[in-house]
Amino acid sequence: MSSAQLEIQLIASLVAVACAIPGTFLVLRKMAMISDAISHSILPGIVIGFFITNDLNSPLLILLAALTGIITVILVEYIQKTGLVKEDTAIGLVFPALFSIGVIMIAKNANDVHLDVDAVLLGELAFAPFDRLVIGGTDVGPKSFWIVGTILLITVTLLFTFFKELKVSTFDKGLAASLGFSPAIMHYGLMSVSSVTTVGAFDAVGAILVVALMIAPAAAAYLLTKDLKKMLGLAIGFGTFSAIFGYWVAHWLDASIAGSITTVLGLVFLMVYLFAPTKGIIAVLYRERQQRTEVSLLTFLLHLKNHDEESERHVKHLNEHINWQKVRSKSVLDLAQKNNMILIENNIVSLTQKGDEFTSKAIDYIITNEDTQIEDMKDDFFLFRG
Amino acid sequence: MDFIEYIELVFTDYTLRTITLGTAILGAVCGMLGSFAVLRKQSLLGDAISHAALPGIAIAFLITGAKDSNTLLLGALVSGLIGTFWIRGIVTKTHLKSDTALGLILSLFFGFGMLLLTFIQKQPNANQAGLDKYLFGQAATLVESDVWMMAIVTGICLIVMLTFWKEFKILLFDSDYTKTLGLNTKTIDILITSFIVLAIVLGLQTVGVVLMSAMLLAPAAAARQWTNSLAVMVFLAAIFGAFSGVVGTAISASQNNLSTGPVIVLVAAVFVVFSFIFSPSRGLLFKQIRFIKNRRDLELHKTLAFMHNIAETHEDISHPHAIRLLNNFQGYTKSSLQKLVDKDYVQINGNMWSLTETGFDIAANLYNKQTTEDE
Numbered sequence: 001m002s003s004a005q006l007e008i009q010l011i012a013s014l015v016a017v018a019c020a021i022p023g024t025f026l027v028l029r030k031m032a033m034i035s036d037a038i039s040h041s042i043l044p045g046i047v048i049g050f051f052i053t054n055d056l057n058s059p060l061l062i063l064l065a066a067l068t069g070i071i072t073v074i075l076v077e078y079i080q081k082t083g084l085v086k087e088d089t090a091i092g093l094v095f096p097a098l099f100s101i102g103v104i105m106i107a108k109n110a111n112d113v114h115l116d117v118d119a120v121l122l123g124e125l126a127f128a129p130f131d132r133l134v135i136g137g138t139d140v141g142p143k144s145f146w147i148v149g150t151i152l153l154i155t156v157t158l159l160f161t162f163f164k165e166l167k168v169s170t171f172d173k174g175l176a177a178s179l180g181f182s183p184a185i186m187h188y189g190l191m192s193v194s195s196v197t198t199v200g201a202f203d204a205v206g207a208i209l210v211v212a213l214m215i216a217p218a219a220a221a222y223l224l225t226k227d228l229k230k231m232l233g234l235a236i237g238f239g240t241f242s243a244i245f246g247y248w249v250a251h252w253l254d255a256s257i258a259g260s261i262t263t264v265l266g267l268v269f270l271m272v273y274l275f276a277p278t279k280g281i282i283a284v285l286y287r288e289r290q291q292r293t294e295v296s297l298l299t300f301l302l303h304l305k306n307h308d309e310e311s312e313r314h315v316k317h318l319n320e321h322i323n324w325q326k327v328r329s330k331s332v333l334d335l336a337q338k339n340n341m342i343l344i345e346n347n348i349v350s351l352t353q354k355g356d357e358f359t360s361k362a363i364d365y366i367i368t369n370e371d372t373q374i375e376d377m378k379d380d381f382f383l384f385r386g
Numbered sequence: 387m388d389f390i391e392y393i394e395l396v397f398t399d400y401t402l403r404t405i406t407l408g409t410a411i412l413g414a415v416c417g418m419l420g421s422f423a424v425l426r427k428q429s430l431l432g433d434a435i436s437h438a439a440l441p442g443i444a445i446a447f448l449i450t451g452a453k454d455s456n457t458l459l460l461g462a463l464v465s466g467l468i469g470t471f472w473i474r475g476i477v478t479k480t481h482l483k484s485d486t487a488l489g490l491i492l493s494l495f496f497g498f499g500m501l502l503l504t505f506i507q508k509q510p511n512a513n514q515a516g517l518d519k520y521l522f523g524q525a526a527t528l529v530e531s532d533v534w535m536m537a538i539v540t541g542i543c544l545i546v547m548l549t550f551w552k553e554f555k556i557l558l559f560d561s562d563y564t565k566t567l568g569l570n571t572k573t574i575d576i577l578i579t580s581f582i583v584l585a586i587v588l589g590l591q592t593v594g595v596v597l598m599s600a601m602l603l604a605p606a607a608a609a610r611q612w613t614n615s616l617a618v619m620v621f622l623a624a625i626f627g628a629f630s631g632v633v634g635t636a637i638s639a640s641q642n643n644l645s646t647g648p649v650i651v652l653v654a655a656v657f658v659v660f661s662f663i664f665s666p667s668r669g670l671l672f673k674q675i676r677f678i679k680n681r682r683d684l685e686l687h688k689t690l691a692f693m694h695n696i697a698e699t700h701e702d703i704s705h706p707h708a709i710r711l712l713n714n715f716q717g718y719t720k721s722s723l724q725k726l727v728d729k730d731y732v733q734i735n736g737n738m739w740s741l742t743e744t745g746f747d748i749a750a751n752l753y754n755k756q757t758t759e760d761e
Contacts, residue, residue: 027486030483030485031485032483032485032486032488032489032490033430033433033485033488033489035489036433036492079662082662082670084607084611084662085607085610086424086427086429088427088485089424089429089603091430092429092432092433092599092600092603093600093603093604093607093655093658096596096597096599096604096651096655097600097651097652097655099596099597100597100600100649100651100652101648101652103522103645103648104645104648104649104652107643107644107645107648108643108644208493208496208500209493209497211489211492211493212493212494212497214489215486215489215490215493216490216493216494218486219482219490222482222486223482253501253505254505254508255501255502256501256503256504258497258500259497259498259500259501259502259504260501261497262493262494262496262497262500262501263494263497263498263501265494265497266494266495266497266498269490273476273480279480281475284480285479
C-alpha cells in the first residue's frame, strides 16, 4: 500500500466520521433531505468565492459556500412559514433555483478558467493526495486531510460540549425550550455544522457522496438501535468501514472512489434493512405473518366457542366455510393443538378447558378493549412464547 | 438576437423548433403530474427518482451497448421505479421517515450510477461518450423522435388522467374514503407514481438530474397559489410549465453559453415568486394589505369604543369632550379621528369631540354586532 493510498483511505474515513455525526441528528430530526439541498445549493457560493479570489483552494470559498448553505436553510424555513407550500416543496424549490444560478454563473463567466460543474459536483478523491499543504517549505500532508480534519475536530468538540442539549432538543423541543436551551440555536448550530461539513467534504469527495455518507450510515444504525450514543457509534463504524472497503472496491474495479464508497454504503444499508434483528424487513414480515396467524387462531377459537353443532366443527370445515386456505387452516389447527387449546376427535374439533378460558378472556378483552386485559392474557396464555 | 428574429427562427430553424416544442411539452407534462406530487406531499420524490434513474441508464447501456435514447430511458424508468418502490418499502416497513428514505435512495442509487459510469468509461468502447449528458441535461441533443416520444407519453398521461380523474382526485384528498368506496387505492397510487416517474425520466435528457425536481414542483407550486380547484390547478401548472420551457429556451438560445435547463428552472422559479407574492387570495402582498386593513379597522373600533366609554358617563351622549383625553389612548391617531368624522360617528368642534347618535349606537353594539358590521 503506497502512502497515497493510505492518505486517500485516511481522508475518506475522516470524511465518513465527520458526516456521520451531523447525519445522525439530521436523520433523527427528519431533516435528511436538507443535506441534499445544501450540497447542491452551495454552488453559487463556491462560484462567487472563486470569482473574488480566482483560487479554487481559497478558504473564502468554503466560507461563502457554508454561508450559502445556511441561507438555503433560512430560505426554506421562510417559505415554509408563509404557509403557501409544505416543507418538502419549499426544499424542492430552493435548491434547484440556487443550483441553477450557480450553473449559469459558471457558464457565463468561467469558461476560460478551470471551474467545471462536473468537478464541483462529483469530486474526485483520487486526486486528493496531489494537492499538498506546504508550510514553510515542508510538506505536511494533503490539504483535504487538514480541512476535513479541522472540521471533524470542531464537530467532535461541539458534539461533546453540547451532547445533552442536542439530545434533548432533538427528541423533545418543548422540553429543551423549558429547560432553557434554545432549540433555535441548536437547530442553526446543527445546520451550520452540516453546512460546513458538506462544503469541506464536498471539496474532497463530491456532493453525492457527502449526502450518502450523512444519511446511509445513520439510517442503517437507526434500524439497529434506539440508543443515541450507540447510534452515533454504529453510524461512524458503518461510515468508516464503507470508506475503506469502498476504496479497495474502486481500486479493484478501477472506477470512481466516491461511487464505490456509495455502493458499499448501499450494500451495508441493504444488509441491515433486510436482516436487522427487530426492525429488518425479514423480521418485520415474519412478525406480521405471526400476527396474522395469531389473529386467525383467535377467530377460530371464537368460532368454536359459538358453535356447538358438529357440522361447524369438522376439521375440513375450516377451509370450506371460513374460506381459509388449506395450509393456513392447518397451521392454525396445529398451533391451537400444540398450545392445548383444542381437542381433535374423529376430525371434530372441540375446545379444551384451557382454550375455553382463553377464548372467554379474549372476548372480554375485545368487549372492554382495555390493555390490562391483554396483559393478563399474555401471562396466562403465551401464544408464540411457549 | 432580438425577439422578433427569435420568433421567426422558431418557425424556420429545425433545431430551435424541436427544442422549443420539446421543452414546452416537457414543461406541460411535468406541471400536470407535478400537481399530484405536490398535493400528495411527494415533492422531493422527483429529486430522488431523477437520481435513482442513473444506474438504469448505465446498466441499459452496459447490456445493449447502444446509445439509443429510448433504450436508455427504459433503463432509467426501470431503476426509477425500483427506487420509488424501495422508498415506499422503507417508509412502510421500518420506522425510518420518508425524508431519510428519499435521501438514502437518491444518494445510494446515484453513487452506484456514478460507479457504473466510471466503469463504462474505462471500457474499450468508443460509443460511451455522452452518457453524462443525463447528469446535467442538454436540451440541444433533442431530436424530433424524442419530441414525438414526449408528445405520445403526454397524450397517454392525459387520457389516463381524464379517465381516472375522479379516482385520482378522491385519492388525493381522502384516501380512507376511497378505500371504503371499494376502489383499489394501491392500483391508483401505483398508476400516479409510475406516471410521475415517467415524466421525470423524460425530462432527464433535457434538464438533467438535479434540475428535474424543480421542473416537477415549481409550476405546480405556482399554480396552487391561484386556485383551490384541482382541475384548474393541473391546467394552470401545465400552462406555467409549458411557458417556462418556451421562455427558458428562448432566453438560453438568445445568449451564448447559457445552458437551457438552469434557465428553464429559473424562469419557473420566477413564476413561483410572482405567484407567492401576487396571488389574490393566498399571496403575501394581499395578505399583508388585508392584515394592515384589519388592524386599521380594529384601531378605529377601539377608538370608538373608548369614546363610547367616556360618553356613557354623561347624560347627554353628544356632550363634547377634549381631544386631549384621547392622547394617552393607543388606538387614537389624527387620521383615525378624521375617519370617524367622515363616517359621521363623531363631530369635532375645535378642540372638542362629541359622539353623534349613530356613532353612539354603533359603538354600543360594536362587540355583539361585530361580525355583521364588518365591511
